[in-house]
Amino acid sequence: MTHKIAVIGAGWYGCHLGATLVALGFDVSIFERNDDVLSEASGNNQFRLHLGFHYARHHRTRIQSRDGFLRFTDRYPDFSRPVEENLYAVASGKSLIDYATYRIIMTSTGVDLMETHSASIPVTNVDGMVLTDERVLVNERARAYFRARLGERIRFGVEIGDVRQDATGVYLDGEQFDYAIDCTWGHLIKPSQPCIYEPTLLLYYRLKTPGQAFPAFTLVDGPLCSVYPTEDREIFTLSSVPYTPLGKFNTAAEAVAVRNGVDKNLVFGKQAQMEAQIAEYIPDFEDIFEFADIQRSIKTKPQGASDDRSCSVSKEGRIISVMSGKIDTIFTASERVLGLLERDISDFGTIRSTAMGY
Numbered sequence: 001m002t003h004k005i006a007v008i009g010a011g012w013y014g015c016h017l018g019a020t021l022v023a024l025g026f027d028v029s030i031f032e033r034n035d036d037v038l039s040e041a042s043g044n045n046q047f048r049l050h051l052g053f054h055y056a057r058h059h060r061t062r063i064q065s066r067d068g069f070l071r072f073t074d075r076y077p078d079f080s081r082p083v084e085e086n087l088y089a090v091a092s093g094k095s096l097i098d099y100a101t102y103r104i105i106m107t108s109t110g111v112d113l114m115e116t117h118s119a120s121i122p123v124t125n126v127d128g129m130v131l132t133d134e135r136v137l138v139n140e141r142a143r144a145y146f147r148a149r150l151g152e153r154i155r156f157g158v159e160i161g162d163v164r165q166d167a168t169g170v171y172l173d174g175e176q177f178d179y180a181i182d183c184t185w186g187h188l189i190k191p192s193q194p195c196i197y198e199p200t201l202l203l204y205y206r207l208k209t210p211g212q213a214f215p216a217f218t219l220v221d222g223p224l225c226s227v228y229p230t231e232d233r234e235i236f237t238l239s240s241v242p243y244t245p246l247g248k249f250n251t252a253a254e255a256v257a258v259r260n261g262v263d264k265n266l267v268f269g270k271q272a273q274m275e276a277q278i279a280e281y282i283p284d285f286e287d288i289f290e291f292a293d294i295q296r297s298i299k300t301k302p303q304g305a306s307d308d309r310s311c312s313v314s315k316e317g318r319i320i321s322v323m324s325g326k327i328d329t330i331f332t333a334s335e336r337v338l339g340l341l342e343r344d345i346s347d348f349g350t351i352r353s354t355a356m357g358y
Contacts, residue, residue, distance in 0.1 A: 009183035011042030068328030099128035197255035
């Protein structure tokens with residue numbers, strides 16, 4: 001018997017889960033309201049494939065990122081590239097934890113790091129730095145792959161309006177499926193855990209001297225900032241914990257309205273704040289970069305101060321909801337989704353072992 005499954009959202013999670021389920025023989029339809037894959041948060045982020053260095057204050061997030069990084073580079077080797085110089089620096093007087101504590105936490109997590117006392121650029125106001133081997137996501141390659149891999153199974157330009165279920169199936173705008181997997185990060189179905197919706201404004205900067213070497217530079221841990229390369233080697237992102245968010249809202253609709261309402265005055269104000277913040281640590285930033293563009297997105301985050309960005313999967317009836325803050329935990333999500341389906345589907349057999357490669 002072929003089971004019919006709907007996946008809502010063609011971001012990294014929807015595409016990866018869709019491809020996994022197709023490989024296992026399910027009849028899969030993926031609904032995407034935009035006209036391409038990776039069009040929302042999956043394609044509008046810092047392009048960082050995490051190893052967990054961002055999350056000294058949350059163990060589960062670190063472990064999931066560490067393990068997911070290795071699986072991602074094995075499963076999708078062409079969808080990221082190495083960062084030649086990737087620095088994490090503990091800010092003097094402004095970090096929530098001291099450098100020695102940060103170093104101990106990350107070393108105990110089992111990730112490779114090397115202490116360094118210098119960088120390829122002048123750096124100020126830090127208590128210590130480590131070099132790591134994180135990677136930059138190359139989304140255009142991923143888009144081409146998933147468009148080809150999933151083909152007509154993706155229904156572009158379709159925004160689900162009505163979701164209902166009973167004992168026989170799930171109905172999306174009247175069309176019946178055996179199961180539905182919500183990969184919209186709470187934009188379609190309200191998450192079971194308390195969450196907030198955070199519209200964000202990330203800034204793009206272009207190197208004034210093409211081909212100039214510049215490191216990835218991230219300040220930890222707390223209300224600090226980061227400069228990170230993109231798939232375009234001349235363009236970097238500038239993000240800030242206090243200035244990138246545009247507010248915290250209880251509904252996705254409120255967050256969308258704020259994201260869509262960004263104007264040039266807001267951009268100018270954020271630019272001034274973020275450039276002033278990064279200049280405390282990279283005093284030559286404005287000599288090296290020129291402002292290029294903006295990136296708008298929305299993050300869905302669990303409520304609380306624990307810095308939890310780990311992956312969680314829940315099921316209510318025949319609807320499975322996936323929540324996560326990082327692309328590298330797609331494998332955690334797929335295994336948990338398959339585990340939930342295995343409990344319900346009597347002919348699932350040895351499907352979990354078959355799916356381990358995904």
